Amino acid sequence: MNAVHGRIIASLCAMSAMCTFANQSYANADPAPKAAQMQQLLDCRRIEDRSTRVDCYDAAAASLDAAERQGEIVVVERERVIEARRAVFGFSLPAFPSSLLGGETEALNEVETSLERASHVAGQGWTFHLADGSVWRQIDTTPLQFRARAGLPIKIRRAAMGSYLLKVADYPAVRAKRQ
Incomplete structure (x- = not known):
């Protein structure tokens, strides 16, 4: 085997190892954290006392509503996410969190x-x-x-x-x- 073939094989092995490592790292990555207001709403479920839980839900819902009105949180229907994906199909986009356009599992091909x-x-x-x-x-x-x-x-x-x-x-x- 000559030196050129050796370098090609070494390069292919290195690329394969990098791809394997990248796939494992991506698979083990934590999902994107939830917005604080959304997490606050979800945390209310753990409260056992009914009246305290209802008060918690009321406060969390008000906080979530205020955050949406101020543009801190955006709530989008799945249909609009699909439309957005179609609109950008074919463009190279910067690295957005996968949750921004509905998650990687639903990639538009x-x-x-x-x-x-x-x-x-x-x-x-x-x-x-x-x-x-x-x-x-x-x-x-x-x-x-x-x-x-x-x-x-x-x-x-x-x-x-x-x-x-x-x-x-x-x-x-x-x-x-x-x-």
Whole structure:
């Protein structure tokens, strides 16, 4: 084995070890702490005396309500979280707590929409304007011969190493990047 192959194998082993360590560290991480006002409300459940528990709930609910009105806490319905995830699909986002967009277990891996319009520039590929307002640009050299018509179905899915595949109707998928 020559020196180049040895370095490649050593690099792959080091990357594998780093990924394993990172996955174990992430899996063992504590969940994000709850807001103080929410924790105060939950702590009321442990009070055995009924009248003291009700007083605790009243005070905690008032505190939670005040925090929401002042913008310290934001309560969002799951449907709005899903809409937000769709709106940012394809963008690289900074590291937010996983709970901010509904938790990592519900990662959005594909989006279906329709074509609004598309344009082609020779040597640069296609630019797709979609019905959901997003704009995607082809980043590979896959030839895509189609007649751009509004309403054609589009499916975009996550691919390897942070890339995305965009498929127009029954045409071949192309690698694309959100603009």
